[in-house]
Amino acid sequence: MTQPIPAEQTADGAAILDQLHACLTKYVILPSPEAVDAVALWVAATHAQPAWAHAPRLVIRAPEKRCGKSRLLDVVEATCYAPLITVNASPAAVYRAIGTDDPPTLLVDEADTIFGAAAEANEDLRGLLNAGHQRNRPAIRWDNNTRSLEKIPTFAMAALAGIGAMPDTIEDRAVVIRMRRRAPGETVSPYRHRRDSPALRTLARQLGTWLRANLRDLEAAEPAMPVEDRAADTWEPLVAVADLAGGTWPQRARRACETLTAQRDGATVPSDRIRLLVDCRTAFRSAGVTDNQGRPAIPSSVLLDKLRSDPEAPWAEYGKTGGGLTAMKLGQLLAEYEIRSSNIRFGPPHGQVKGYYQADFDDAWHRYCPDPDQTPEGEPSQPSQPSPPSSTPGRVIPLGRLKPSHTTNTNTTAGTA
CATH class of the missing domain: 3.40.50.300 (P-loop containing nucleotide triphosphate hydrolases)
Structure with a gap:
């Protein structure tokens, strides 16, 4: 029995x-x-x-x-x-x-x-x-x-x-x-x-x-x-x-x-480092500077000027003393992403100065702040596993001990705004 x-x-x-x-x-x-x-x-x-x-x-x-x-x-x-x-x-x-x-x-x-x-x-x-x-x-x-x-x-x-x-x-x-x-x-x-x-x-x-x-x-x-x-x-x-x-x-x-x-x-408010990556991307685009071999790059002084000139960014008064973002602090923040400045030869009026290559930012931009303008419409920055179809609601093990509900909830929106 x-x-x-x-x-x-x-x-x-x-x-x-x-x-x-x-x-x-x-x-x-x-x-x-x-x-x-x-x-x-x-x-x-x-x-x-x-x-x-x-x-x-x-x-x-x-x-x-x-x-x-x-x-x-x-x-x-x-x-x-x-x-x-x-x-x-x-x-x-x-x-x-x-x-x-x-x-x-x-x-x-x-x-x-x-x-x-x-x-x-x-x-x-x-x-x-x-x-x-x-x-x-x-x-x-x-x-x-x-x-x-x-x-x-x-x-x-x-x-x-x-x-x-x-x-x-x-x-x-x-x-x-x-x-x-x-x-x-x-x-x-x-x-x-x-x-x-x-x-x-x-x-x-x-x-x-x-x-x-x-x-x-x-x-x-x-x-x-x-x-x-x-x-x-x-x-x-x-x-x-x-x-x-x-x-x-x-x-x-x-x-x-x-x-x-x-x-x-x-x-979510992005961290200072993520905000810096995004603002550096904006600075590269607006500067439009290359080294003497045509590779996209930007002098450190130009990058700092552009960062500090944005009235909605924190860089003009960055730091405990409110003195603004410095070249040293910029380097420390970017070093977390293995981005470092180097001696770069630019055309006039800059000459050979410290600066950053855009190529050094590409991996960090891709991983931490993908450009929404370059992401195909409807595609997330990281692919997500799709929801299962309604006929198989994600149940991957037998649940025979439980009698499933066959009633539809009529209170889905009741009392909510």
């Missing part, structure tokens, strides 16, 4: 995610349908933390107060796995809290006060959050009591809410949700912890029951991803959960991945 499949293994994952989606849109106005889907999948992924090689961060940021970021964190707290919420914690306390085999989900409100200038950019906590994105990146401390090295696990899911951007190294490992203030006419239900959290915790238990029963499948999953590199590492748990759920969620997860990753990349 065939044994019946346990009820928790036949749970309708898509329906559970639909319920979570409805709860999010009931209490919070999120900026887009993709943002709602991303938060729902991130919350679900916290319940399957043992299955993941990477623990994506959730960054909830807003330009001003009263944009709903703390309310969203309240709903996340009520529905995620083993929440540990704080507004101010020392790195040592956080290390001890998450340094277990079954760490909680770390939730940090008012994170801007931790990483802002007034807090002198808390490097220890930032380092913990960076390291904890990947397994097997322990913090190492000296224990005076045992006179030995102590390895403290750092791997844990974490969400941070605050005003303004988080450190680049954190946002690079995060699903970034850019909240905004509710517009006139946009309404949500008030959230009351004592009244509303019990129902949300019941939903959290349903998520845990469903996902913990499928940890082996989730750990083995290798979903087709629409992005690459660290973005793929960050989003893979969310896409794997969506593939497990079935229904419309596999397509929605990949759409959210592509949309929010593009938004994050588009809003």
